[in-house]
Amino acid sequence: MSPILSTHGLGRTFRTKGGPLHALTDVTLDCDPGRSLGVVGESGCGKTTLNRLILMLDTPTAGEVRFKDKPLAQLTTNERKAYRRAVQPVFQNPYSSLNPRLRVRKIIREPLAANTTMSRAQIDARVDEVLEAVGLSSRDADRLPAEFSGGQRQRIAIARALASKPELMLLDEPVSSQDISIRAQILNVLKDLRDEYGLATLFVSHDLATVRFMCDEVVVIYLGRIVERGPANVICSAPRHPYTQALLAATLSADPDAPEMATRPQGEIPSPLAPPSGCPYHTRCPHAHDLCKAQRPQAQPAEGGGTVACHLVEQGGW
Amino acid sequence: MIQKVTFYAALGLLAMFVLVALLGPYLIEHDPLRGSLRARLEPPLWAGGTMEYPLGTDRLGRDMVARMVTGARISLTVCVVVIAIAGSIGTAIGTLSGYVGGWLDRVLMRLVDLALSLPVILLALLIGAVSGPSFGNIVLVISLVLWSQYARMSRGETLRVKNEDYVDLARTSGLGHAAIIFRHILPNIAPSLIVVATLQVGVVIVLEASLSFLGVGVPPPNPSWGSMVADGRSYVVTAWWVSLFPGIAILLVVMAVNIVGDTLTDRINPALRGRTA
Amino acid sequence: MSLLSIRNLTVRLGRAAHAPAILEDVSLDVQPGETVGLVGESGSGKSTLGMSVLRLTPPLLAEGTSGEILWNGQDVLKMRGKALRQLRGGEMSMILQDPMASLNPVFSVGSQLGEALKRAGRADLQAAAEAALAEVNIPSPAERLRSFPHQLSGGMRQRVVSAIGLAQEPKLIICDEPTTALDATIQFQFLELLRALQKAxxxxxxxxxxxxxxxxxxxxxxxxxxxGRIVETGPVREIFRNPRHPYTRALLAAVPSTREAPDRLPVIDGAPPSVGNRPEGCAFHPRCPLATDRCRTQPRMEPQAPGHDAACWHAKEVAAA
Structure with a gap:
C-alpha cells in the first residue's frame, strides 16, 4: 500500500542576515493509511517548517513532498484540490486558528466550499455531523468563537479538519496549550476519530508522553535533522540516541518516586544559524568523542526497530 | 464614573452636532447667505439684541444662528466625504502593502512618508491660489494628507492578522488572496480603522476651519465655522460674537470627538492607545 | 512558626461583598526551607495567590482582598511603602513565566544585576555579579554581564532573573510557571538549578x-x-499515592505517561468553571462522579492523614476506591 503522504530528502534553507539558516535537512518520512506517526523535537528543530512545507505554505529548497507518490509541484488543479481535501491541519492555538468574526458554521464550511462540489444543504448537514462527532452540538454552529472555551475551540478546529473527510490529519501540538483535564478529552477525541474513520495522523509534539499515547511510530528531530526513528514504545521507553534519552529524562512523570534516568539533559540548544560540525548533538552529548565532532553519523538500523544516527550506537555502545 | 459621565456628555454633544447638521434647513428662519443691511452687527440677545437674532448678526446682517447651523452641515459633509475617500484609499493601500509585503510594501510606505511630510497649509494655499477656493479643493487637500493614517494603521493591523493561524488555514484550503483579504483580514482590522476615523473627525474639522480661515476653504458666501472666525477678526473688539460662537463650536465638537475616540480606543483595542493621531 | 502563613485569604473582583471571588477562603502555610507546589488548571486562582503574597495584584483585586498573609508574624496586607519595598525583592523575590517581563530590555545584564547587588549592600560589584552568574551556571559570566537580555536564550534569561532574585538572599522565592515557556531539556536543567540554589x-x-x-x-x-479554593493539600508522595479529593485523583489519572499507552485516557467531563460562574457548594460537583445532594454545600478541609487535608464530603469513598 502506498503512503498517503511522504517526504523525500526534504530540506528548507532560509536566507537570513546572519547567513543561511538550515531549518530542515534531509527529512524522509511516510504517512501510511491508518497509521499514526509522531514527530518529536524542541523549539527550533524544524517542526513548524515541516508543517508549512506539507501544507504548501512554503516551498522546499531540497527534496520534495509527495501526495500518493506524486510530487506536490506536479499536481494538476484537480489533484491539488483533492490534496487539500485529503490533508487537513489542526494547529496548536485555537485562539488563533478560528477567525473571531466568523460564526462556527462558516469556519467549518470554508474548506468544503473551496474544495468540494457539495451543495449548500449537504455542507450544512456535514457541519452538524462533524460538530456532533467532536462532542459539540449542531446548535453551536451559529455561535461565534468567543463564546467557547479553549477546549471547545480546539474541538471546533478539529471539526473543521474533519469536515472534508480527510485521509491524513496534521496535528501540530494540538493539546500543548490546553489544561490537563481538557488535554485528555481532546486526545481521546482525536484517537476515537482516528480509529473510527481510519485516518492517518502526523502528530507533531515536544512531549514524549502524549506521543506515546497517540502514535505508532516516532521520528525525533534535532536541529532540522532526524536523529532517531522507531516504534513509539521503543522511542518513549528505551531510546537509543543520546538526545532522545535526554528528552526522555526531561519528560517529568507525575510520580515523585520516578527513577532517575542515566542520561541527563545538559547544555543549550545551539543556534540553527551556526549548527555544530559533525553530529549536531555533540555539543550536548555526554558521550561525544573526536569522531562526533568531525563526521556526521548516518542513520543505521538499530536494535528494537527503526534507525539511529549516532556513531556510538553504530559502534555497539559507549 | 467621571469618565463615564464625560463620555456620555461628549456623545450627546456629538449627536446634537450631527442632528443639527442633518436637520439644518428645518431649524432656521433666516437665509444664511443673504442678510439685511439694516441689521448689521446686531449683538446677541443678552447683550442688547432682539429675539429676531438670538446670537446676533455678522457684518452683512446675516443671522449667526442660521450660519452656524449651515456651517455645521458643511463641516459634517466635509468630514464624511474626506473620511470616505481617505479611508478607502488609505485602507486599500495599507492592506495591500501589509499583505503583499516585499518591494511593494517598501514603495507604498515611502509614499506614506511623503504624504506625512506634506505641508498641508502651504499645499492648500497653493491649490487655492491656482484654482480658487472650492469644496472640491478642500476635500482633495485634506484627503491627500489624511489617507496615510489609514494606510499605516491598516498595514500594521494586516501584518498582525496575517500571522494568525486562520489565515494560514484559509490558504491551505486553497482560498484566493481576495477572499482571504475580504473574509479574514478586513473584518478583523475594521475596529482599529473605525477608531482612526473617529479621531480624525476632529482633525478634519480643525483643518477645514483653518483652511477656510485662510480663505482657501469653503468658498464664500457659504458659511464655514473657520471662515466665520476669520470674518469676525476685524471686529473682535466691537462685535466679539461673530468670531466667538463659531470658535466655541469648533472647540466643543473637536473635544467631544476626541473624548469619544479615546474611549472607543480603550474599549476596542487598548494596545493602540497613543498610536493614533 | 511558619515563614509564611496565609489565613482565610479571599480575593474578589472589587470591594463589593457579592463581587465574584477569584480566591475564596484560602489558607496555606510555608515552612522555612520547604518547597510548596500550587497546582491547578487555568482560572483556578493559583497565580493570583502567588501575586497576592507580594501584593502585586491589580488595584481592583487589591481592593477586594481580605484575610491575612502573615510573614514572620506580620500581616503583609497591612504593610505600607517602605516595609513593602523591603519585602519585595528583599526577603521575598519572584520568578515569572516570561523572563522578559522581569528584565529591562535597555539595560545590560550586568547593570541590572549590579543594581540588585548594590541594594543588598555588596561591595565589589563586578566580582559579586560574576560570582552570581557563575552560581546560576551561566558560562563565561564576565562576558555575559555585558550582554543585553534579548541576546540571551530563554533558559539563560530565566537564570539571570534567578540571579537577580537571589541577590538579596531572600527567604522565600515565588515561582509562577517559570519553566512553562522553556523546552523540556532546558526546563529540566533549570529545575535542577532551582533545587540546588534552594538547598545552598x-x-x-x-x-x-x-x-x-x-x-x-x-x-x-x-x-x-x-x-479559587484549595481542595487538597499534603506531602507530595501522599497526594500522588493517596489522593483523597476526586478532582486530584481524576487529574492525576488524566496525565499521559511515557511508560504505557492505554487505549483512552480517563477524563473529567466538562471544563473548569469561569470566575463569575462557579457552582454552589463544592465547585467540582457538576463534574464529579461521586457527587450527591450533600455536595451543594461547601465541604470544609478535613484531615485525612498526618499533614494531609482535603475538602470533600466523599473523601473516604475516594480512599476506598
Missing amino acids: HGMAMLFVTHDFGVVARICDRVAVMYA
Missing part, C-alpha cells in the same frame, strides 16, 4: 504550576486548587 541558600519556595511532573520533581508539599 536555605530558601523556601512557593511554586505555581499546572504540571504534575514538575510538582513531583521539586516539591515537598503540594496544594491542589480548583475554582
Whole structure:
C-alpha cells in the first residue's frame, strides 16, 4: 500500500542576515493509511517548517513532498484540490486558528466550499455531523468563537479538519496549550476519530508522553535533522540516541518516586544559524568523542526497530 | 464614573452636532447667505439684541444662528466625504502593502512618508491660489494628507492578522488572496480603522476651519465655522460674537470627538492607545 | 512558626461583598526551607495567590482582598511603602513565566544585576555579579554581564532573573510557571538549578504550576486548587499515592505517561468553571462522579492523614476506591 503522504530528502534553507539558516535537512518520512506517526523535537528543530512545507505554505529548497507518490509541484488543479481535501491541519492555538468574526458554521464550511462540489444543504448537514462527532452540538454552529472555551475551540478546529473527510490529519501540538483535564478529552477525541474513520495522523509534539499515547511510530528531530526513528514504545521507553534519552529524562512523570534516568539533559540548544560540525548533538552529548565532532553519523538500523544516527550506537555502545 | 459621565456628555454633544447638521434647513428662519443691511452687527440677545437674532448678526446682517447651523452641515459633509475617500484609499493601500509585503510594501510606505511630510497649509494655499477656493479643493487637500493614517494603521493591523493561524488555514484550503483579504483580514482590522476615523473627525474639522480661515476653504458666501472666525477678526473688539460662537463650536465638537475616540480606543483595542493621531 | 502563613485569604473582583471571588477562603502555610507546589488548571486562582503574597495584584483585586498573609508574624496586607519595598525583592523575590517581563530590555545584564547587588549592600560589584552568574551556571559570566537580555536564550534569561532574585538572599522565592515557556531539556536543567540554589541558600519556595511532573520533581508539599479554593493539600508522595479529593485523583489519572499507552485516557467531563460562574457548594460537583445532594454545600478541609487535608464530603469513598 502506498503512503498517503511522504517526504523525500526534504530540506528548507532560509536566507537570513546572519547567513543561511538550515531549518530542515534531509527529512524522509511516510504517512501510511491508518497509521499514526509522531514527530518529536524542541523549539527550533524544524517542526513548524515541516508543517508549512506539507501544507504548501512554503516551498522546499531540497527534496520534495509527495501526495500518493506524486510530487506536490506536479499536481494538476484537480489533484491539488483533492490534496487539500485529503490533508487537513489542526494547529496548536485555537485562539488563533478560528477567525473571531466568523460564526462556527462558516469556519467549518470554508474548506468544503473551496474544495468540494457539495451543495449548500449537504455542507450544512456535514457541519452538524462533524460538530456532533467532536462532542459539540449542531446548535453551536451559529455561535461565534468567543463564546467557547479553549477546549471547545480546539474541538471546533478539529471539526473543521474533519469536515472534508480527510485521509491524513496534521496535528501540530494540538493539546500543548490546553489544561490537563481538557488535554485528555481532546486526545481521546482525536484517537476515537482516528480509529473510527481510519485516518492517518502526523502528530507533531515536544512531549514524549502524549506521543506515546497517540502514535505508532516516532521520528525525533534535532536541529532540522532526524536523529532517531522507531516504534513509539521503543522511542518513549528505551531510546537509543543520546538526545532522545535526554528528552526522555526531561519528560517529568507525575510520580515523585520516578527513577532517575542515566542520561541527563545538559547544555543549550545551539543556534540553527551556526549548527555544530559533525553530529549536531555533540555539543550536548555526554558521550561525544573526536569522531562526533568531525563526521556526521548516518542513520543505521538499530536494535528494537527503526534507525539511529549516532556513531556510538553504530559502534555497539559507549 | 467621571469618565463615564464625560463620555456620555461628549456623545450627546456629538449627536446634537450631527442632528443639527442633518436637520439644518428645518431649524432656521433666516437665509444664511443673504442678510439685511439694516441689521448689521446686531449683538446677541443678552447683550442688547432682539429675539429676531438670538446670537446676533455678522457684518452683512446675516443671522449667526442660521450660519452656524449651515456651517455645521458643511463641516459634517466635509468630514464624511474626506473620511470616505481617505479611508478607502488609505485602507486599500495599507492592506495591500501589509499583505503583499516585499518591494511593494517598501514603495507604498515611502509614499506614506511623503504624504506625512506634506505641508498641508502651504499645499492648500497653493491649490487655492491656482484654482480658487472650492469644496472640491478642500476635500482633495485634506484627503491627500489624511489617507496615510489609514494606510499605516491598516498595514500594521494586516501584518498582525496575517500571522494568525486562520489565515494560514484559509490558504491551505486553497482560498484566493481576495477572499482571504475580504473574509479574514478586513473584518478583523475594521475596529482599529473605525477608531482612526473617529479621531480624525476632529482633525478634519480643525483643518477645514483653518483652511477656510485662510480663505482657501469653503468658498464664500457659504458659511464655514473657520471662515466665520476669520470674518469676525476685524471686529473682535466691537462685535466679539461673530468670531466667538463659531470658535466655541469648533472647540466643543473637536473635544467631544476626541473624548469619544479615546474611549472607543480603550474599549476596542487598548494596545493602540497613543498610536493614533 | 511558619515563614509564611496565609489565613482565610479571599480575593474578589472589587470591594463589593457579592463581587465574584477569584480566591475564596484560602489558607496555606510555608515552612522555612520547604518547597510548596500550587497546582491547578487555568482560572483556578493559583497565580493570583502567588501575586497576592507580594501584593502585586491589580488595584481592583487589591481592593477586594481580605484575610491575612502573615510573614514572620506580620500581616503583609497591612504593610505600607517602605516595609513593602523591603519585602519585595528583599526577603521575598519572584520568578515569572516570561523572563522578559522581569528584565529591562535597555539595560545590560550586568547593570541590572549590579543594581540588585548594590541594594543588598555588596561591595565589589563586578566580582559579586560574576560570582552570581557563575552560581546560576551561566558560562563565561564576565562576558555575559555585558550582554543585553534579548541576546540571551530563554533558559539563560530565566537564570539571570534567578540571579537577580537571589541577590538579596531572600527567604522565600515565588515561582509562577517559570519553566512553562522553556523546552523540556532546558526546563529540566533549570529545575535542577532551582533545587540546588534552594538547598545552598536555605530558601523556601512557593511554586505555581499546572504540571504534575514538575510538582513531583521539586516539591515537598503540594496544594491542589480548583475554582479559587484549595481542595487538597499534603506531602507530595501522599497526594500522588493517596489522593483523597476526586478532582486530584481524576487529574492525576488524566496525565499521559511515557511508560504505557492505554487505549483512552480517563477524563473529567466538562471544563473548569469561569470566575463569575462557579457552582454552589463544592465547585467540582457538576463534574464529579461521586457527587450527591450533600455536595451543594461547601465541604470544609478535613484531615485525612498526618499533614494531609482535603475538602470533600466523599473523601473516604475516594480512599476506598
